[in-house]
Amino acid sequence: MPETGRSRALSRRRFLGYSGAAATGVLLGAGQWDTIAYSTPLLSGYPFTLGVASGDPTPDSVVLWTRLAVEPLAPDGNGGMPPCRMPVLYQVATDENFAHVVKAGTAFAAPELGYSVHPEVYGLQPGRHYWYRFRVGNQLSPVGRTRTAPAPGTMPSLLRFGFASCQSYHGGHYTAYQHLAEEDLDLVLHLGDYIYEESYGFSTDHDGKPLPEYMLDEVTTLTGYRLQYALYKSDPHLQAAHAASAWINTFDDHEVEDGWVAGASKADTEPDQDPAVFRQRKLAAFQAMYENLPLRHTQMPAGPDIRVHRRVDYGNLANFTMLDTRQYRSARNGREDPNATMLGGKQADWLIDGFSTSPARWQIVGNQVPMAQLDRNPDENVVSWFADCWDAYTVERDRVLTEAHEREVDNLVVVTGDRHSNYLMDLKADYDNPDSPVVGTELVGTSISSGRDGADMLPVGENYLRANPHMKFCNFQRGYNRVTVTPDRLVTDFRVVPYVSRPDAPISTRASFVVENGRPGADPA
Incomplete structure (x- = not known):
């Protein structure tokens, strides 16, 4: 396989051969596994060094994940694994001791998919916790916990979820994930920048040990992206957060390259840059992303393209609409350009249609870059916007928020990453009109580690609050x-x-806000 990735995507049929055998091997009883005998090559070490995960729950199913690697940072990106398919057995139980196993089966970890498996387990009961684990030979994985979504049409009394983004490994320790894993959450939304494509001058792991020289360059190939995910996923706190709850993932820019838009790298502006080079890089990046996250086969990339915008329902209580603000975005041609798009026409229509068709009490949009207007300068005669956010696409933003208001979406909450800062802002249909109604609330979450230690308040934050009356x-x-x-x-x-x-930072709640049902906008809790 060329180092830059596959020349074409794996077919759906081949994918199912690698990871779908599983759902048919249903067994009951404590300690039982898939009874089909498979030959397992002898491994040189423990294969579950990158942990386990689950994701995208429905009322009757969940996708499970692990990736085998006995040497996670082996320079070829193959994790020290033998060049063959490996049978990976799994169990799903109603208790953490696996006394009551309800599903069991076998998936196959193949070199073509980085020795990852993504078994999609069906036939589960809605709205309940399950525990899962994997086995290769006589080696057992850590145990993960997941939870299915509530039954359709039901109104759960409670949902607890977290959201996070921007976890530069080189930016600092993942202590925040240590605390998130202890929160007893039903779901975690990850809003992008799961990895960063370069080390930015840092050369040690989280234990202070020097990283290999080949881990210090900017990542552009499939081998490089696989190694970057292996480094990030080797952190025990990130592993614990994955094992504690089901995750719903989307991506932003650093999973491929800082600042990329649609089919264009920043380097594509150079006269001698062939756009095909960036397409190949996207292909490698998306394949590695799929290999390392609990994504369903419907999120499997097709060459340099991947579909991650999707909806996950949580009964009639909440709907999670996950956006993709990178692949379909147009170039920036001025804030008022009516043809400029953050989402692309089809995704924008899909988002707006969901405002009318979803029966959910709370419509929660997972979004990568800030949607609310954010002027950085309090001087009325000077306007300073961030270029890489919805402020560069105001016509489409106004359309989305106006439609939400006209379709009577009372409880619109947009959760956002990217900015390495915490913001809470009102969403308005027209920020140029002081009388424009508040149509929702945006919660912008800070980074896990990107930006180093940060501060409670910076002078720029004081400017934000003065310049943006809708920022709370x-x-x-x-x-x-x-x-x-x-x-x-x-x-x-x-x-x-x-x-x-x-390491070992304590956690605290800096601020709390409440949104009341039927009243857009938030107040201090």
Whole structure:
């Protein structure tokens, strides 16, 4: 296989051969596994060094994940694994001791998919916890816990989820994930920048050990992206957060390259840059992303393209609409350009149609870059916007928010990453009109580690608050958001750590806000 990735995508049929055998091997009883005998090559070490995960729950199913690697940072990106398919057995149980196994089967870890498996387990009961684990030979994986979504049409009394983004390994320790794993959440939304494509001058792992020289360059190939994911996923706190809850993932830019848009790399502006080079890089990046996250086969990339915008329902209480603001985005041609698009026409229509068709009490949009207007300069005669966010696509933003208002979406909450800062802002259909109604709330969560230690408040934050009357809170520490949803209210807690430059930071709640059912906008809790 060329180092830059596959020349074409694996077919759906081949994918099912690698990871789908599983759902047919149903057994009951303690300790039982798939009874089909498979030959397992002898491994040189423990294969579950990258942990386990689950994701995208439905009322009757969940996707499980692991990736085998006895040497996670082996320079060829293959994790020290033999060049053959490996049978990976799994169990799903109703208890953490696996006394009551309800599903069991075998998936196959293949070199073509980085020795990852993504068994999609069906026939589960809605709205309940399950525990799962994998086995290769006589080696057992760590145990993970997941939870299925509630039954359609039901109104759960409670949902607790977290959201996070921007976890530069080289930016600092993942102590925030240590605390997130202890939160007893139903779901975690990851909003992008799961990896960063370069080391930015840092050359040690989280234990202070030097990284190999080949881990210090910018990543552009399949081998390089696989190694970068292996480095990030080797962190025990990230592993614990995955094992504690089901995740719903989308991506932003650093999973491929900083600042990329649609089919264009920043390097494509250079006269001698062939756009095919960036397409090959996207192909490699998306394949590695699929290999390392709990994504369903419907998120499997097709060459340099991948579909991650999707909906995950949580009964009639909440709908999670995950966006993709990178692949379909047009070039920036001025803020008022009516043809400029963040989402692409089809995705924008899909988002807006969902405002009318979803029966959910709370419509929660997973979004990569800030949607609300953010002027960085309090001088009325000077306007300063961030270029890489919805402020560069105001016509489409106004359309989306106007449609939400006209379709009577009372409980629109947009959760966002990217900015390495905590913000809470009102969403308005027209920010140029002071009388424009508030149509929703945006919760912008800070980074897990990107930006190093941060601070409670910076001078720029004081400017933000003066220049943007619809901004109700900002903060520049590291951490994540914890969100508690009931039929009557949604409460968000901005959870922060004082530092990431060293381990063992305590966690605290810097601020809490509440959105009441039927009343757009948030107030201090």
